[in-house]
Amino acid sequence: MAQQRLRGVLSPVVTPFRKDYSPDAQRFVRHCKWLLAHGCSGLAVFGTNSEANSLSVNERIALLDSLLAADVDPSRMMPGTGCCALTDTVRLTEHAVKAGCAGVLMLPPFYYKDVSEEGLYRNFSEVVERVGDARLRIYLYHIPPVAVVGITKGLVERLLKKYPTAIAGMKDSSGDWNNTRTFLDAFAKSGFDIFPGSESFLLAGLRNGGAGCISATANVNPAAIDKLYREWQKPDADQQQEALNAVRKATGQYVMIPALKQVVAHYAGDPVWTTVRPPLTELTAAQAKKVIDDLKKLGFDMPGLAEAHAKAA
C-alpha cells in the first residue's frame, strides 16, 4: 500500500449492474474515472452505498481487478473489505494490500449482535496478523444504523496501542455529530484519520481535525464537496456547506442508494444505471422525477458525465 495517507473527499462508489443483476465492470470503471477527474481524492469502492454486501467476494475481487486493468491508481483506492466471516475479510484485505491500495475500509463482523469489545478486538487483530503486511492501513467502519454492530472508543484505543501503523483511521457513519466529535477529540491529534460518513459534517469535521469525508453524495456532487474541502478556511465556507446540504437533502429524500443510481442514470443518459440488486428496489417513477426536479431547481449538474459515457460506449 502507498505510504501516502489518503485524505479529502472519497466516494463510496455505486456499483452498476446490468438488468440481470450482474456487475458491470465497464460502467464501473467509467464512473470511477469520472469521480477522480471531478473532485474525488479517492474511491471507497465496496462501501454500503456500493451494495458491497450484495456482492460475493469473487465479484468484489473481479471489480477491483477491472479498475487496476483500466489503470485506475490504487493509491487512490480504499476498498471495503469487512465481512461477517474472518476468512472473507482476510482474503479481500490481502488482495487490496497486494494491489497497492491506499487503505481498506473495514466493517466489523455484523451478523451477531451484542458481541463484546474483546470479540471485535480479536477479529481485527486476527486480520492484521494474518495479512501480515507492513503496508496495511485499516480504516474502521462505524455505521450502526445499518451494521448495528459498531466501533467503540475503547476498541480503537486497544487496536491503536497494539497496531499503531495498521490502524489508520475510521469512517463514522453514525450520523451523530457528538459521536464524531468524541472520536476527533480522542484520536485526531495522534494521526488517526477520521472521516465523517456524510459531507453534512465536512466543515465541522475539518474545523476539529477531520480528514475529509467519505460520503454517498460524493457519487454525484464530488466537485462541490471537494471545493469546500479545499476552501474550508475561506469566508464563504458555511455558505458552501449549506449548498452541499441542499443537494444531499434533495438526493436522499427517499432511499439513498437507488436515488444515487437514478441521478447517475439521468445525467449519464444511461437508464441501466438505475438497477439495484435485491433486497433493494429502484425508486418509483414519481420519486425519480421529484429527485431530479429538486436537483434541477438547485442548479445541480454532473458536468462531463454524459460525454464520459458516450465516449466509452
Add this chain to the structure above:
Amino acid sequence: MAQQRLRGVLSPVVTPFRKDYSPDAQRFVRHCKWLLAHGCSGLAVFGTNSEANSLSVNERIALLDSLLAADVDPSRMMPGTGCCALTDTVRLTEHAVKAGCAGVLMLPPFYYKDVSEEGLYRNFSEVVERVGDARLRIYLYHIPPVAVVGITKGLVERLLKKYPTAIAGMKDSSGDWNNTRTFLDAFAKSGFDIFPGSESFLLAGLRNGGAGCISATANVNPAAIDKLYREWQKPDADQQQEALNAVRKATGQYVMIPALKQVVAHYAGDPVWTTVRPPLTELTAAQAKKVIDDLKKLGFDMPGLAEAHAKAA
C-alpha cells in the same frame, strides 16, 4: 432433494474449530453422526448457532462435502444457505440441491435494514428462478433478534402463491409465541411446515400444527427433545416440556453458542470444542463451571458422546 419432508427435531449443528479457527471436518462429522443417532431427525447445519455467517462460502461447501463423504444421509440435512449476496445464496443453494439435501434454511439478505417486502420477494424469487430445480425446498428463516431483517406474513403469502412447492416452510426464531401462532394459524394447514426456533415452543407448536423444532439446544439434548416430539399427546407432555425448559435455561444462561460448545467439550472430553470464531468469545472458566454444574444438578448427560469421540480419535 428428497421428496419426503423433513419434520421433527433438527439441530443447528455447532461448527468445531481448531485452535487456529480453521473448521474441523472430522469433529463435525462425529457430532453430526452422534446427533442423528441420539434423536435428531435432521441436521440444520450452517444455522446461526453453527456460526455459519462466520464461515466463507467455500468453507461451508467443504464442510457439507465432508458430511457426504462420510455417508451422512443428505435427506436428513437442511443446510443454511441465506447470505447477504444473492450470488452467494444461489451458489450455496444449488450445491445443497445437487447434493440431495431435504431442504435449505434461508436467511433474508440481512445487511440493509428497513428493506421493502417487494425487495425481499425479489430476492427469494430470484433464488428460486436461478436454482431452477424442482427438488428445491426452501425454509424461510425468521430471526429478527439477530438478522434484524425478518420474514413477514405478506411475504410468505406472495412467495407461496408463486412457488407453492419450492417454499416449503419456515423457522421462527423470533422467540415470540404470538408470532409463531400467527404463522401457524395462517399457513400450517396448507402444508407449509413451521418450526419454532426453540424447543420451549415445541409442545405449543405441535398442538397448533407445528412441524417440530430447530433448536440450539438440540445440539446437546436431542433425545429428550425428540421424546417430547414423539409423545406430545401423552399425559406427561407438559412435564416433559418443563424438563426441556430447565436444560435450556441452564445451557443458555450466558451466551448460547459458546455455552453449547462448552457442554459438548465437557461431555466429549475434548477441550478444543470450546473454540469459537471472533467476534464470539468462549465462556469464562467461572461461567463454564456454572453451566456444567447446573446441568449436572438436573441429571443431564450426553450418553455415548465421549465414546463417539474416543472411537474416532
